[in-house]
Amino acid sequence: MSKQTITSREDMLMPTYNRFPLTLVKGKGSYVWDEQGAKYLDYTSGIATCNLGHTPDVVKNQVEKQLQDLWHCSNLYHIPSQEKLAEILVKNSFGDKVFFCNSGAEANEASIKLARRYAQAVKKTNAHEVVTFSNSFHGRTLATLAATGQEKIQQGFAPLAPGFRYLPYNDDKALDGLVSSETCAVLLELVQGEGGVVPADFDWVKKLAAICKENDILLMIDEIQTGIGRTGTLFAYQQYEIEPDVISIAKGLGSGIPIGAVIANEKAAEAFTPGTHGSTFGGNPLSAAAGLATVSHIVESGILEKSINLSSYLVEKLQQLKGQSDVIEEVRGKGMLQGIAVKGNAIDYVTKAREHRLLILVAGPQVIRILPPLTTNKEEVDAFYSVMQKVFCVK
Ligand SMILES: *Cc1c(COP(=O)(O)O)cnc(C)c1O
Numbered sequence: 001m002s003k004q005t006i007t008s009r010e011d012m013l014m015p016t017y018n019r020f021p022l023t024l025v026k027g028k029g030s031y032v033w034d035e036q037g038a039k040y041l042d043y044t045s046g047i048a049t050c051n052l053g054h055t056p057d058v059v060k061n062q063v064e065k066q067l068q069d070l071w072h073c074s075n076l077y078h079i080p081s082q083e084k085l086a087e088i089l090v091k092n093s094f095g096d097k098v099f100f101c102n103s104g105a106e107a108n109e110a111s112i113k114l115a116r117r118y119a120q121a122v123k124k125t126n127a128h129e130v131v132t133f134s135n136s137f138h139g140r141t142l143a144t145l146a147a148t149g150q151e152k153i154q155q156g157f158a159p160l161a162p163g164f165r166y167l168p169y170n171d172d173k174a175l176d177g178l179v180s181s182e183t184c185a186v187l188l189e190l191v192q193g194e195g196g197v198v199p200a201d202f203d204w205v206k207k208l209a210a211i212c213k214e215n216d217i218l219l220m221i222d223e224i225q226t227g228i229g230r231t232g233t234l235f236a237y238q239q240y241e242i243e244p245d246v247i248s249i250a251k252g253l254g255s256g257i258p259i260g261a262v263i264a265n266e267k268a269a270e271a272f273t274p275g276t277h278g279s280t281f282g283g284n285p286l287s288a289a290a291g292l293a294t295v296s297h298i299v300e301s302g303i304l305e306k307s308i309n310l311s312s313y314l315v316e317k318l319q320q321l322k323g324q325s326d327v328i329e330e331v332r333g334k335g336m337l338q339g340i341a342v343k344g345n346a347i348d349y350v351t352k353a354r355e356h357r358l359l360i361l362v363a364g365p366q367v368i369r370i371l372p373p374l375t376t377n378k379e380e381v382d383a384f385y386s387v388m389q390k391v392f393c394v395k
Contacts, residue, residue, distance in 0.1 A: 020354065027054025030376050032359070040357045041383055043372045047361065048193070048225045048337065051252035052294060052303075053373040059255045062293035063286065072284045075100075082288040088295050092234050094243045095263035099272065100283025104224035105139025107248035107260035108187070110277060112143055114246060114264060115185035115218045116163075117271040123216070127184040130220075133169040135195035135364075138187065138222055147187060150195065170201050178211050185218035185246075190236040190334075193225035196364040197332060197339025202240060209242040218268055220246040224260070225337065228252030229298045229374050232308045232335030239334070257290035259283060298374075307374040310381065311335045314372065317385040324394035333370075340368040349391050358387040 010019075024040075026033040030053055032042045045051060052059065066081070073079065086098040099110055112130055119127035130147060132138065138147040145153050146161040149169075154160055165183075167174040169192065178186065186208065192198040212219040219242070226236035227249040237244050245268045250260035261283070281287070298304065315331065318338060322328040330341040342349060346362040353360050363369040372380070389395065 022354065029053040029056075030373050030380050038357065040354075040359050041380060041387070042359045043370050043376075043384055044359045044361050045252075045371045045373050046256060047251065048230055048371045049251045050256050051228050051230060051336075051374050052255050052297060053375040054256075056255060056297075056375070058297045059257075059290055059293040062289045063257060066286050066289035070285045072281070072286065074280060074284075075278065075282065079283065079285055079288055081285055081292050082283040085283070085288050085292040085295065088292065088299065089261065089263055092295075092299050093247070093263055094237075094265060095247070096266040097264055097269035099262045099264075099277065100288070101250075101260045101262070101279045102258050102281050102287070103139075103260045104222075104248065104250035105141045105144045106279070106282075107224060107250050107262050108138045108144045108147065108222060109141055110262045111187065111220050111222075111246050111248045112147065112185075113277055114262065114268055114271050115187075115220060117276060118218060118268050119184035122271050125184075127182050128163045129165055129180065129182040129184060130163060131165050131167060131178060131183060131186045133188055133192075134166055135169060135192055135198065136166075136187075136189055136222075137192070137194035139224075169195075169198065170204050172204060172207070175204070175207055175211060178208065179215045179217055183215075183217055185220050186212055187220045187222060189222045189226065190240060191226050191231060191337055193337065193369070194363055196341070196367045197337065197369055199332060199334055200240075205240045205242060209240075209244075212245075218245040220244065220248070223247045224250045226334070228294065229304050229307065230335060230337050230371075232304060232311060234295075234298060234304070236334065253294065254287050254290035255294045257287050259287035259291045261291075303374055307336055310372075310376060310378065311338070313378060314338060314370070314381050314384075317381060317388075318370075321385070321388055321392060321394065324389075325392040327392065336372050336374055336376075338370045339363055340370070342366055342368060352391045353387055356387040356390055358384060358391075 023035045024032045132147045134149040136149040138144045143161045146164050149166040190200045221244045246264045253259050318331040327343045346368045361369040
């Protein structure tokens, strides 16, 4: 194609996304506005990222303050807000140490590197294999797409990075083959997000965790979508009576300012020594300020208790909808990460909802994904429900 045939600015973006015909220019709380000033109820939260709603004052104030002082200095110097954020993450989790990066894929990359180095440099074995699960999603970098148990994500990117083995999810029998002499870690989501909003079975996870412990295999939970309060606790693992060795977080951590992190226990964290891993931007003063304000607010404000009550109300409404519609097969999820499995194409319902100024998502071809901000309220859930009644043609 010659340069002259490019007609709009949009054509200058690589077409990696099928964008919706909507341009958003403003957001506050649970609402966003388009260029014409039309107001939408946003139950996508920028894909589980704006967990405190859009442009929350508690975060905005701290980021604005940081903007006056220092944006970036590199990790060659101490960054007080990064250290404070590490402290609050450690105090509110199983973890002892934190590594900061910029995104979910990068957090999983760091987890995978940590697992290999723990096996090779600490335990002095040749183990390198990370077990992951079918329909998982772990990111788009070369290692994390290899970790992802979905062929459509991997197509055209051969050769895939070696060192991953996939097992069926929520499958008790498969756990018999969990560990080989090559295995150094297991990486899993406790609610598969992109893969269709599928929660892991409680007993299955406990059994998996016990096998990891017995064999000194690192248990690594991908909390990039489930973390930062999304499922009703700060992290989803806290509802499973397990203690992971490593978790990766990103999406909700900075309320939309890009930041990711890996939290590990002392044992696993020992594998990273100076020079073994790094990031130019990771946890810089600006993003760490956003992270610190976000996580402090979540642990101090009682917002999680409120969101648990509200998510029960949301689920009640979704069940009501299911009771009235033949095309809804199942409602499932945890906290403010809910899915509606439908007959037919989920995207058609999402499109219809948008026409009624409600933003929701899909998770695979036949599941609608609903990700309200944790700060939503009963009136907004009622507004959501009344649009969904129209979308599913029920009264
Ligand atoms: C979004 C997501 C990722 C990838 O995060 P990016 O920030 O897009 O790289 C990885 N794992 C899970 C579970 C996710 O939901």
